[in-house]
Amino acid sequence: MKKMKRQPTHPGNIIKKDYLEPLSLTITEMATTLGVSRKTLSKILNERGTVTPDMALRLSRAFDTTPDLWLNLQKNYDLWQAEHSSKEWLRVKPLAKQLLHSNI
Amino acid sequence: MKKMKRQPTHPGNIIKKDYLEPLSLTITEMATTLGVSRKTLSKILNERGTVTPDMALRLSRAFDTTPDLWLNLQKNYDLWQAEHSSKEWLRVKPLAKQLLHSNI
DNA sequence: ACATACGTAACCTATATGGTTACAATCAGC
């Protein structure tokens, strides 16, 4: 398991650099293709929006990928944010190892 | 990539069957350990709640796992739900293959 | 100058998360 050292790439970046730009597609066009508003797509591309499961399915249809590709990117991004935005979770005390890893 | 045929296991099930029950921990105790309300944990265990990134971090601390373990379970569950709750995303037209997979 | 594309604010609606409190139901032990 890899521990993320720096902020993971936001899915919006991949969409823009690996799809829209190479394909010369405008955001307006792409939003129409995806069946969402320009605002929704624009927010994702500018890292202010989230790839929801529904959006992942739409992207997977349009780009012939798995929906997991997009959800994994979003998941890693969200996890990194949660890890760094609050440290509250660090106060959770691990259950005793002998309790967890006993093979009785 | 595996296509899910049936509803993926909800993370709450795993928590209950693989952790709480074997360890004889009550929900009330576990909620306290995790630093969340009993309601929040109970909802997850009964498949009416979501493992958020923050909750995944708490679970990973308590159970000595990766947070990804829990987020992946939740992601697969959510994806399956989205796939089956609405079929809207199926109306997205795939971009032409020659457009997508040209190596120019 | 004009049309196109873009980011985003403002506004609205629907939904989700998580906390507290309270209540009814279940179950174990005495």
Added chain:
DNA sequence: GCTGATTGTAACCATATAGGTTACGTATGT
């Protein structure tokens, strides 16, 4: 049978998010 512990959940609250429409200022290309 009584008691206490545990649980699911409703009711209520505050906050946040997703997504839509409309409109505006700005930038860019022709």
